[in-house]
Amino acid sequence: MSVQVDLERAPDSETDLILLDGQVPATTIWPIAGGKGGTGKSTLTANLGVGLALLGYKVILVDGDLGGADLHLFFNQISPPRSLGSFLTSETRSLREVLLPTPTENLKLICGGNELVGAANLSYLAKERLIRHIRALDADYVLVDLGAGSSYNTLDFFALSNYGVVVCTPEPQARVDAYGFIKNTVYRKLRRRFSKSEQIKEVINQFSKQAGRRTGRICALVEMIGEANPQAGREAETLLSSFHPRLLLNRVRRRRHVDEVNRFLDLVWEYLSVKMDFVGYVRNDEAVLEACEKRRPVLLESPKASASRDLYNILMKGLRVPDRLHRFNSEEAGKLSQVAKNEARFW
Secondary structure, eight states, X not given: OOOEEOOSSOTTOTTOOEEOOSSOOOOEEEEEEOSSTTSOHHHHHHHHHHHHHHTTOOEEEEEEOTTSOOGGGGGTOSSOSSOHHHHXXXXXXXXXXXXXXXXXXXXXXXXXXXXXXXXXXXXXXXXHHHHHHHHTOOSSEEEEEEOSSOOHHHHHHHTTOTTOEEEEOSSHXXXXXXXXXXXXXXXXXXXXXXXXXXXXXXXXXXXXXXXTTSOOOHHHHHHHHHHHOHHHHHHHHHHXXXXXXXXXXXXEOSHHHHHTHHHHHHHHHHHHOOOOEEEEEEEOOHHHHHHHHTTSOHHHHOTTSHHHHHHHHIIIIISOOOOTTOSOOGGGGGGHHHHHHHHHTTO
16 A cells, blocks of 8 residues: 655645555445435435545545435535436436535535436436446445435435445334335345346245235245246345345434344344344434534534544444545544544635
8 A cells, every 4th residue: 555645736736636555446336225204314425425535535425316305405505506417318428527526625426406307207218327327436435315215216226236324213113114125125126136037026026915914034035936946046045145235323312222223133134134234323413403504514513523423433333444544443433523623624
């Protein structure tokens, strides 16, 4: 690992770069979703993106909440000059053309297309084109903020990665919706994987209709697929074993809210055959609301707030993102507050 700093150029030069290493890592995509609205997905997407940028990574945030986009408001961009609408109507040929800068040099934003009527109901071809271009974005991390619910578009965007993040609040209703979202994602993945096999599609459809009257365990469905076609059964097992969504608990008010997480994860494993990882929690904090009112990420508005400290731990411990500049390790995640404080001067 080598670090090269060009000291001959003026500090404000656009070409004043820090070269971190000789190899370009593959882009990591994190879709961020949840079963219901109001769980704080957009707030967390904005702040996780800022945190990744503070750790030295090149980050692009994509507002995938088509028809209900609001991610740009966390960056004080009231009327974005460019958005996904320009891309979806083919006014621009590439997502790179709708990238918007933020005060942090290595953090860029792609706003949603609220101005485009019908944006939430993409055609299959438009959706696949958008997915291809998201995959091709030049960044270390691409975070995609998804809308609430389990529409096919939302499920397919969540399937951009096997390691997407599901945001849930402690309320029982939110847990039910989060479970439903994961369940719908599993069915959607299986249906898409076997879309060309009428035999397997029929097995899946029949099972989904009967699941409420039987155990409903996905492992039973995999067995049925294997009985119909052994090769398809093995493919279904591989598909499920590679799917590892993360759970992020937001607005935690009591310790028991965190203690209840393991029971939820066990339920997901028992009935859906999905190994879900808990990456951490964010405490309920008035500082988050105050930052939202000022249209700023809480990491920059209140770097030492309890919610900010929780986010540092989620990034470096739960999501296991190392500091790319080698300033501190995961046990020193709290030191990100000083980095955030310094960065906030430019916002």
